[in-house]
Amino acid sequence: MPPMEIISDLDKQGFRVDDCHNMINRKTGAPMPLFMVSMIRSDFHKSIFRTVSIINYVKVTVEILRKKYGPPQCFRCQGFFHSSKFCTRTPRCVKCAGNHLAKECEKLLGDKPKCCLCGGEHPANFLGCPKNPKPRLDAEKEKKRQQRAALTNPEPPKVNFWEQRTQSATQRQQPTSTSQPGPSTAPPLNPNLSQVKIPHLISLNN
């Protein structure tokens, strides 16, 4: 979907988008089903997380932009929480799990990737990898959040993953009246930026 169509459809729904661009996969250079949308910060614009689920007849999920996807991962050995700059471990290929750097990889484009962390059929930097610490951290945060939420308002029993992410993003956007008496003190990350995701394409990864 061209960014102009997103801008004009959101405009029809009342949202004034300053900028919208298609996000590019850093590795392959291919456009992803993911768009970065910037808008002036306002209460109405914040409602986009709750209210917008369709853009131009396409089902979308709107999420707040997070600084980074997942924990830092070493390009050299695919381990987490350290930089490749200082890594002295044996290199592991992100694509084929071989003992070489990714740039030396001879895997053909059609060959299936192999993850050196879990042995699965995905590149080692795939966020859905069971060995990636991020989803676990997220799940724990989500659990805590739900426990807190359960004290005040019981949640509906079954919510799908994407809806949950949208909801938590929405809640992060709104300072709770109990915890913050004055004007919000901690500025949220990149308040003007939100992401529009097209979940049916993204879910191919799941």
Ligand SMILES: [Zn+2]
């Ligand atoms: Zn490393």
Ligand SMILES: [Zn+2]
């Ligand atoms: Zn390789």
Ligand SMILES: [Zn+2]
């Ligand atoms: Zn894996």
